[in-house]
Amino acid sequence: MKLTFRYPIYPTQTQEQTLLAWFDHLCALQNSARNNRKFAHEEEGRFVSQGEQEKLLKVAREKYADFRAVPQDFQVSVLKRVDKAFDDFKRRCKAGAEKKGYPRYKTRVRSLTWCLRKYKLKTGERVRQNPIRKTAWKHDRLKVPNLGEVKIYMHRTLVGDPKEVTIVKKASGWYAHISCDIPDTPKV
Structure with a gap:
């Protein structure tokens, strides 16, 4: 249980400022992960997995300092959240629902x-x-x-x-x- x-x-x-900066970063990460998945579905007709996005995250963490400033566990949890939202979208697509509804953009995390x-x-x-x-x-x-x-x-x-x-x-x-x-x- x-x-x-x-x-x-x-x-x-200072901790509060850091947390708020992390919230902004994670919001941008969540929206870009959503964009990546939406583009792949509309243009290529395929669904992107969480593993693929984690590989892209690893590359971004090596390249950019602002990605390294936020703990990776937080970033992975955001990708899990996006993955769950797209799993629900995928389920609606397979069920043939009239309104499939892409996951929405987030204004803040x-x-x-x-x-x-x-x-x-x-x-x-x-x-x-x-x-x-x-x-x-x-x-x-x-x-x-x-x-x-x-x-x-x-x-x-x-x-x-x-x-x-x-x-x-x-x-x-x-x-x-x-x-x-x-x-x-x-x-x-």
């Missing part, structure tokens, strides 16, 4: 997501990294790739194995959504 916990985070001004990787210990056990560093103060710290540690208010303890972290900007502030895997309990 998957359970998501939402916690408020408090980035510094509202969240960044990254998956927590598993590491192999010397004992052979595979362990997922913990995104939270506990402190003795009121606020703990959330580890964000290429950004450092951001203050997070852990008003509730995490249950299960953290698998994915999403940072969301809302009108009321910044939030971290941490998705955890919880083992299913047998029904009585």
